[in-house]
Amino acid sequence: MTFGFFCRSAARQLFSASHTTVDPKEVKKFQLLAHKWWDEQGEYSPLHSMNDIRVPFIRDTLLNLSSDHQLGSPLSGIKILDVGCGGGLLSEPLGRLGASVTGIDPLEDNIRTAEQHKSFDPDLDKRIQYKSCSLEEIAEESTETFDVIVASEVVEHVADLETFISCCYQVLKPEGSLFITTLSKTQLSYVLGIVVAEKIMGIVPDGTHDWEKFITPEELERLLESNGFLVKAVNGMLYNPFSGSWSWIESTSINYALHAMKSKAQEQSSSREPISEAEEEQHPARANTSTTV
Numbered sequence: 001m002t003f004g005f006f007c008r009s010a011a012r013q014l015f016s017a018s019h020t021t022v023d024p025k026e027v028k029k030f031q032l033l034a035h036k037w038w039d040e041q042g043e044y045s046p047l048h049s050m051n052d053i054r055v056p057f058i059r060d061t062l063l064n065l066s067s068d069h070q071l072g073s074p075l076s077g078i079k080i081l082d083v084g085c086g087g088g089l090l091s092e093p094l095g096r097l098g099a100s101v102t103g104i105d106p107l108e109d110n111i112r113t114a115e116q117h118k119s120f121d122p123d124l125d126k127r128i129q130y131k132s133c134s135l136e137e138i139a140e141e142s143t144e145t146f147d148v149i150v151a152s153e154v155v156e157h158v159a160d161l162e163t164f165i166s167c168c169y170q171v172l173k174p175e176g177s178l179f180i181t182t183l184s185k186t187q188l189s190y191v192l193g194i195v196v197a198e199k200i201m202g203i204v205p206d207g208t209h210d211w212e213k214f215i216t217p218e219e220l221e222r223l224l225e226s227n228g229f230l231v232k233a234v235n236g237m238l239y240n241p242f243s244g245s246w247s248w249i250e251s252t253s254i255n256y257a258l259h260a261m262k263s264k265a266q267e268q269s270s271s272r273e274p275i276s277e278a279e280e281e282q283h284p285a286r287a288n289t290s291t292t293v
């Protein structure tokens with residue numbers, strides 16, 4: 001029995017046994033702000049500026065994996081599923097790079113905002129489609145459909161991370177890429193991510209995050225590798241609340257970005273790509289780090 005077959009039948013059993021990745025309490029947190037996604041100075045300002053590093057990270061990783069790019073439209077021909085797309089802050093730049101993007105979110109009001117904003121740019125209309133649904137609904141209707149999945153600042157809100165990862169495996173094509181950004185589960189992430197960001201500085205609304213749902217890169221890596229993925233890169237990210245900007249850092253103890261690929265069944269989990277010093281200098285986002293406090 002192949003891993004893929006096992007995963008599909010296991011996934012079907014999980015869905016029918018009422019396992020859901022959606023935690024209604026978590027989704028409710030986004031309801032009140034569903035019309036605020038595109039306010040660059042508002043509550044989602046850190047997600048706007050995160051595009052400055054996450055979009056190049058996704059773009060350059062994908063370009064490094066393929067030799068065939070179209071000038072000006074480097075991601076053309078690539079089918080991306082943006083899970084937990086919110087108002088489309090990440091779907092839009094990926095669509096502008098030429099990708100064909102499906103953005104999904106369990107909250108209908110988020111999808112309404114994303115649809116409305118997309119309509120301001122007719123070029124995006126044919127490249128992006130939005131749907132209000134869960135990942136498991138997509139997995140029920142499609143197998144090996146997407147080249148890439150992005151789940152940016154989402155896994156810390158899901159109800160059942162194992163089902164979430166298993167659905168990602170199912171809907172990705174073989175050797176497809178999964179990009180995750182999230183918060184690590186450390187004392188430092190509690191102090192900076194919750195006490196400072198939510199309670200003292202109000203950078204994000206109070207109550208947005210539940211520290212219990214955070215996950216260290218090591219734990220996420222174990223979960224991904226036991227579900228048929230190979231983790232290729234883990235990079236620390238740091239938000240500067242004074243400049244409102246993000247940068248790559250070595251430590252993954254607060255925020256981090258991860259790239260994993262759906263492995264072929266026989267591949268070993270130890271096959272992370274080594275990167276050369278020259279490549280690391282040119283492209284720090286590809287560096288493999290996994291430091292925690």
Ligand SMILES: C[S@@+](CC[C@H](N)C(=O)[O-])C[C@H]1O[C@@H](n2cnc3c(N)ncnc32)[C@H](O)[C@@H]1O
Nearest residue numbers: 021022030047084085086089107152153157158
């Ligand atoms: C912090 S926002 C990130 C939005 C977007 N990915 C971005 O970075 O701009 C988290 C989003 O995840 C969605 N969400 C919450 N639980 C989810 C789940 N189980 N599956 C998919 N999306 C979920 C929320 O509705 C919300 O839009």
